[in-house]
Amino acid sequence: xxxxxxxxxxxxxxxxxxxxxxxxxxxxxxxxxxxxxxxxxxxxxxxxxxxxxxxxxxxxxxxxxxxxxxxxxxxxxxxxxxxxxxxxxxxxxxxxxxxxxxxxxxxxxxxxxxxxxxxxxxxxxxxxxxxxxxxxxxxxxxxxxxxxxxxxxxxxxxxxxxxxxxxxxxxxxxxxxxxxxxxxxxxxxxxxxxxxxxxxxxxxxxxxxxxxxxxxxxxxxxxxxxxxxxxxxxxxxxxxxxxxxxxxxxxxxxxxxxxxxxxxxxxxxxxxxxxxxxxxxxxxxxxxxxxxxxxxxxxxxxxxxxxxxxxxxxxxxxxxxxxxxxxxxxxxxxxxxxxxxxxxxxxxxxxxxxxxxxxxxxxxxxxxxxxxxxxxxxxxxxxxxxxxxxxxxxxxxxxxxxxxxxxxxxxxxxxxxxxxxxxxxxxxxxxxxxxxxxxxxxxxxxxxxxxxxxxxxxxxxxxxxxxxxxxxxxxxxxxxxxxxxxxxxxxxxxxxxxxxxxxxxxxxxxxxxxxxxxxxxxxxxxxxxxxxxxxxxxxxxxxxxxxxxxxxxxxxxxxxxxxxxxxxxxxxxxxxxxxx
Amino acid sequence: xxxxxxxxxxxxxxxxxxxxxxxxxxxxxxxxxxxxxxxxxxxxxxxxxxxxxxxxxxxxxxxxxxxxxxxxxxxxxxxxxxxxxxxxxxxxxxxxxxxxxxxxxxxxxxxxxxxxxxxxxxxxxxxxxxxxxxxxxxxxxxxxxxxxxxxxxxxxxxxxxxxxxxxxxxxxxxxxxxxxxxxxxxxxxxxxxxxxxxxxxxxxxxxxxxxxxxxxxxxxxxxxxxxxxxxxxxxxxxxxxxxxxxxxxxxxxxxxxxxxxxxxxxxxxxxxxxxxxxxxxxxxxxxx
Numbered sequence: 102x103x104x105x106x107x108x109x110x111x112x113x114x115x116x117x118x119x120x121x122x123x124x125x126x127x128x129x130x131x132x133x134x135x136x137x138x139x140x141x142x143x144x145x146x147x148x149x150x151x152x153x154x155x156x157x158x159x160x161x162x163x164x165x166x167x168x169x170x171x172x173x174x175x176x177x178x179x180x181x182x183x184x185x186x187x188x189x190x191x192x193x194x195x196x197x198x199x200x201x202x203x204x205x206x207x208x209x210x211x212x213x214x215x216x217x218x219x220x221x222x223x224x225x226x227x228x229x230x231x232x233x234x235x236x237x238x239x240x241x242x243x244x245x246x247x248x249x250x251x252x253x254x255x256x257x258x259x260x261x262x263x264x265x266x267x268x269x270x271x272x273x274x275x276x277x278x279x280x281x282x283x284x285x286x287x288x289x290x291x292x293x294x295x296x297x298x299x300x301x302x303x304x305x306x307x308x309x310x311x312x313x314x315x316x317x318x319x320x321x322x323x324x325x326x327x328x329x330x331x332x333x334x335x336x337x338x339x340x341x342x343x344x345x346x347x348x349x350x351x352x353x354x355x356x357x358x359x360x361x362x363x364x365x366x367x368x369x370x371x372x373x374x375x376x377x378x379x380x381x382x383x384x385x386x387x388x389x390x391x392x393x394x395x396x397x398x399x400x401x402x403x404x405x406x407x408x409x410x411x412x413x414x415x416x417x418x419x420x421x422x423x424x425x426x427x428x429x430x431x432x433x434x435x436x437x438x439x440x441x442x443x444x445x446x447x448x449x450x451x452x453x454x455x456x457x458x459x460x461x462x463x464x465x466x467x468x469x470x471x472x473x474x475x476x477x478x479x480x481x482x483x484x485x486x487x488x489x490x491x492x493x494x495x496x497x498x499x500x501x502x503x504x505x506x507x508x509x510x511x512x513x514x515x516x517x518x519x520x521x522x523x524x525x526x527x528x529x530x531x532x533x534x535x536x537x538x539x540x541x542x543x544x545x546x547x548x549x550x551x552x553x554x555x556x557x558x559x560x561x562x563x564x565x566x567x568x569x570x571x572x573x574x575x576x577x578x579x580x581x582x583x584x585x586x587x588x589x590x591x592x593x594x595x596x597x598x599x600x601x602x603x604x605x606x607x608x609x610x611x612x613x614x615x616x617x618x619x620x621x622x623x624x625x626x627x628x629x630x631x632x633x634x635x636x637x638x639x640x641x642x643x644x645x646x647x648x649x650x651x652x653x654x655x656x657x658x659x660x661x662x663x664x665x666x667x668x669x670x671x672x673x674x675x676x677x678x679x680x681x
Numbered sequence: 682x683x684x685x686x687x688x689x690x691x692x693x694x695x696x697x698x699x700x701x702x703x704x705x706x707x708x709x710x711x712x713x714x715x716x717x718x719x720x721x722x723x724x725x726x727x728x729x730x731x732x733x734x735x736x737x738x739x740x741x742x743x744x745x746x747x748x749x750x751x752x753x754x755x756x757x758x759x760x761x762x763x764x765x766x767x768x769x770x771x772x773x774x775x776x777x778x779x780x781x782x783x784x785x786x787x788x789x790x791x792x793x794x795x796x797x798x799x800x801x802x803x804x805x806x807x808x809x810x811x812x813x814x815x816x817x818x819x820x821x822x823x824x825x826x827x828x829x830x831x832x833x834x835x836x837x838x839x840x841x842x843x844x845x846x847x848x849x850x851x852x853x854x855x856x857x858x859x860x861x862x863x864x865x866x867x868x869x870x871x872x873x874x875x876x877x878x879x880x881x882x883x884x885x886x887x888x889x890x891x892x893x894x895x896x897x898x899x900x901x902x903x904x905x906x907x908x909x910x911x912x913x914x915x916x917x918x919x920x921x922x923x924x925x926x927x928x929x930x931x932x933x934x935x936x937x938x939x940x941x942x943x944x945x946x947x948x949x950x951x952x953x954x955x956x957x958x959x960x961x962x963x964x965x966x967x968x969x
Contacts, residue, residue, distance in 0.1 A: 300968040301968055313956065316954030342952075343945045345942070347760070354753040354782070357750040357754045361744070361757020362761035364757070365948075365950055366951075480962070483961070485954050504690075521762065522721060522948070526721070527740065527742055529737050529743045530745065533745065539743075
């Protein structure tokens with residue numbers, strides 16, 4: 102019996118590849134296994150090779166695997182493209198309809214199974230994926246009944262007959278495989294685990310749920326890969342809480358509408374990817390100078406321009422920190438796991454209100470779309486803090502012709518916030534430099550006062566930010582410190598034991614607060630290692646540059662990957678080893 | 682009950698003497714008083730340009746945003762607190778050039794915001810360049826040989842975009858303008874009021890006298906029916922858009938807010954931010 106394996110289903114886009122993986126992994130998640138799924142897809146609706154790679158383990162994991170044990174193929178292209186990944190003795194389950202053949206030199210076991218034919222005999226070829234799931238389950242030593250719950254959940258609305266037909270497809274797929282494999286000894290029987298109810302979600306689900314739990318009630322947004330799931334989740338849920346999502350005409354409208362709503366007292370966010378963030382830059386400056394809270398999620402993908410819309414990259418970092426003309430206080434945070442994406446999104450709304458500034462929640466495609474088993478989220482950790490804002494406060498009457506001093510500096514740069522509708526709180530808000538009452542003012546004294554006020558606001562962020570750097574300092578003095586951000590965390594964690602096996606002492610730091618940068622923490626961690634390797638999915642080493650700039654460190658190695666795919670643990674292992 | 686003086690502050694506008702925008706400001710203040718609003722329950726959101734300064738000259742909550750984006754900001758304010766009266770304002774460059782995408786979509790979205798455009802057919806704050814409202818042949822610093830682009834007929838555009846309240850006025854006609862703004866505020870849905878507000882410094886063609894000569898009052902047209910969309914289009918085409926008064930009003934189309942599922946009468950800003958434990962458990966269970 103085995104404790105982990107990796108399984109991949111592939112075919113033409115639009116053929117149900119995603120849902121095949123979804124059903125397969127949801128069922129295994131319910132059985133109590135830990136799952137991690139990563140989709141390879143293209144920016145088109147129908148046609149083109151697509152695949153969904155899923156890792157199954159008896160232990161928690163959050164990275165894709167180097168190799169592949171089982172490949173389910175609906176066409177020959179899937180075999181040709183993915184067979185090289187298969188381990189020696191791996192299994193290909195292929196639809197006999199495509200007359201599958203193994204590539205030369207492959208020692209994988211090929212089973213040609215009539216997925217389509219069996220599905221057709223049960224009524225519709227659409228069920229070929231269920232037949233494939235049945236065959237896969239038999240290979241894993243699972244029972245068709247294990248899939249019943251998920252099948253019911255997905256097809257229940259269509260009636261019992263449809264549920265039964267789909268279950269028949271699973272059973273027939275399993276029976277066919279068992280018959281074919283009888284006597285061959287080929288098996289990937291999974292070690293049993295205790296059934297455990299765990300969530301199975303993508304990073305975007307966690308961000309959306311975090312927004313809801315964090316009190317966000319309004320989301321203007323424009324669809325874009327890989328961020329759309331956030332608006333799609335919230336449009337379903339927000340009406341229950343009095344709120345809504347508006348699909349705007351563009352990202353500029355999304356961002357400015359969110360600013361309008363935040364100004365009027367509603368926690369509001371928008372989410373996008375690089376192209377949308379580029380359009381929002383001017384508005385982010387408006388949020389900064391008007392000290393209006395704002396939360397923006399940036400799910401990074403391959404850039405620049407339209408770039409690689411469906412591929413992994415981490416190249417927006419500098420743009421998120423320094424984008425927008427002029428100088429404003431801004432917080433940029435980078436969760437590195439699905440759990441963190443949930444808690445950090447809640448925190449983003451707190452920070453935005455406490456510091457009255459834009460907060461960017463940086464994610465990346467692998468984190469946003471990678472679907473994985475998630476440990477239970479803790480309700481008691483949800484906290485709403487609104488800073489210097491009390492919508493119920495009764496204010497003293499203003500002098501005639503005086504406005505409320507919305508932009509007065511009480512010392513820490515953070516003024517009392519009031520919203521339209523409040524009595525005795527009328528003030529003006531403008532993106533033009535302004536005085537304490539918000540009225541335009543160009544005097545040098547006022548400019549210095551307001552700039553100093555805004556720029557000092559973030560001084561205390563370090564004190565309150567939960568874990569600015571995740572650090573695994575298992576060695577007091579390490580040979581190597583690996584630094585990363587966002588989705589590379591799991592991959593680094595998987596590469597470390599391999600490096601240690603090679604005799605290296607390795608520490609790990611994952612930066613979670615990108616701006617204001619936790620320079621002191623990072624400096625300390627770097628001092629504990631002989632070498633530092635910064636791991637990033639971009640071509641210019643943006644995090645490494647940031648670390649150099651913020652800490653003054655000169656000696657940094659970079660391990661970069663910018664071909665659109667996430668790092669594999671093996672690649673990272675070899676790249677880090679080569680530094681020695 | 683508030684009077685128009687309650688909507689005055691002590692800020693002196695930096696508009697040129699004779700600028701049409703002074704009357705627009707006065708009309709908004711009078712309409713607000715007539716509509717029995719209070720300064721703290723009104724928000725004026727404006728764009729960038731000479732006219733964009735208007736939010737700072739009216740005593741109410743005011744938000745002076747970025748160029749071309751007064752409408753999305755105003756819609757965000759209204760969605761956040763529908764108990765507020767929200768007025769968006771700006772110039773023709775703000776609304777019909779850089780912000781045109783938002784204008785069209787605000788019109789068809791129909792959120793209850795009153796949008797007042799101070800249309801002077803020129804860029805004033807940048808000292809005299811052409812606008813999408815400038816006529817063909819109009820000479821400016823950016824079109825020294827005369828504009829070779831046709832002027833946008835915004836009222837026709839608003840009508841075809843599904844506008845539910847479309848009106849036009851002339852800044853000297855304070856009575857009509859005030860009444861139209863009042864009606865726009867009362868209208869449930871998006872209202873667009875385009876106001877010819879002459880630029881006395883840079884537009885030497887479309888002057889007060891020019892408008893007096895060329896404008897037709899819809900109230901002077903016998904039996905004009907502002908609920909007839911076809912008639913509205915005809916009158917605009919016949920007069921090349923140079924009409925004033927209520928051009929079209931559709932009262933049967935509910936505003937966006939009333940069509941949003943679960944949207945409550947109480948402003949969203951006053952509602953709870955917290956999620957009950959039971960609700961949270963239900964939400965997380967959906968992922969299991």
